[in-house]
Amino acid sequence: MTLRIGISARLLHQPPEGLGLPQKRLQFLESTMAHWIMAHRAIALMVPFVDEESPLSANRAPMTEIVDLLDGLVLQGGIDICPETYGDTLRDPAWAGDAIRDRYELNLLRGFVEAGKPVLGVCRGAQLINVYFGGSLVQDIPTLRPGSAEHQDTSRYDRLMHDVHFEEGSLLHRLYGNSAPHRVTSIHHQCVDRLGEGLAVEALSPQDGIIEAIRHKGSGYVLGVQWHPEFHLSPGEETQGLLDSGPMMLDFLRAARARADRHQSGAAVVHAGMPLPTRT
Template sequence: MLRIGISARLLHEPPPGLGLPQKRLQFLESSMAHWVMAHGAIALMVPFVDENSPHLVNRVPASEVVDLLDGLVLQGGIDVCPETYGGTLLRPEWAGDPVRDRYELALLRGFIEARKPVLGICRGAQLINVYYGGTLLQDIPSQRRSPVLHQDLAHYDRLHHEVRFEPGLLLDRLYGSSVHSVTSIHHQCVDRLGEGLIVEARCPQDDVIEAIRATGPGFVLGLQWHPEFHLLPAEARQGLIDSGPLMEAFLQATRERADRHRKPA
């Protein structure tokens, strides 16, 4: 059975009611785990090791974590820190989390160098772009002045907008070239595309990049929307695209890579 690592979300200052004062928490959003496991794979969160921990010198090497797992999913969450991609912070609330950036970029590097499949969701797609040398737009409403609402925290996962897939590419082959509806929870997006990446999807109303893919060896795909929130019966999805083909494509690439490198008995 395939073992899919999922990067941890970090909560640096837990609310007092949780009973864990001054403790950083790491967590896995359940919809993401359900999406992976609904397709017959095991979902395993990859713990973050505190950079200031006295136990850091004894940590398991990242290469051994990569060896243990078959593929990686980067969860969504807080903004990517502008300093991570050489940008200048425009507003304090967009500072992101540089600690999480370093943790996830190290994971991403290990999986890409091992040519093990990677799927980035929302923030994960943005981080993939940064890894390949790209930059991000820190705020779509103020910098792009888009007519499309890409984030509305009052509605959270109930906000939808259209995407169009680029003809002949992976997503177009999975879903067809008509306009599709997806869940949107982001105010940042790809600005300058990273080297070795191609655009797989855009929002047709404002040209915001909604999906990217690496052209080199291996499977590296970033989606700006949240397909894990589409894991519903067809009659309940309200026109949202089925998340199944995406996960199946990722797992098929993972399975093929595992088969090529399986050691003989």
């Protein structure tokens, strides 16, 4: 069975002129994210947002049915998370984020976590995982963590890079097999502040101690990385020496495959007239 991986949608509430869709909200995914998933023989399927204020929302499929159709979830990067979403006060209008997208993705994330299906969060997605488990964010690293390394440069975008260090005994340490620093992309001005309940730190920036990856310690598979592994696929001199994104995706898909196989085995038992084992 080919795995079906859901990707949360990016939202563009006010499309620029010239796209031919004035006053229409757009939903999209960044193509390299789909390529990263599909390069490993899985299908990437964007999960559209349904406007909660639309009369159509009353007839939409329940979240449980959407989750049942998919084998795992990838949370895309993008705009900031609204500070009010994690109980903080906005410090600067430029960091207001998108509360609408927050509610949509948190509902989606909750569905997969409760179903025990694997989740991989990228950049904003890692921050959202931290917020979901009760954590908070640093709204702006340069302002609130003065002296930190540079983590975002709009002029270079995905060509700004720095090292990360995987914590001893972490999932990423096991996947990549050594404790040497690894080179990754860096496109964020926000980061994890207070760590969410049940989360473990997977990686740090050795220059300033900024948290670069987190994982939930409970049952299931929930991993968030602050960098963009999907951007490491782009060929060119700039990407030489960057962390290989393959092992991370393969591990996520292994978890999705294992969860799907357990579900199929349980369905076979029910079909034979025996009770389904308790879902974990």
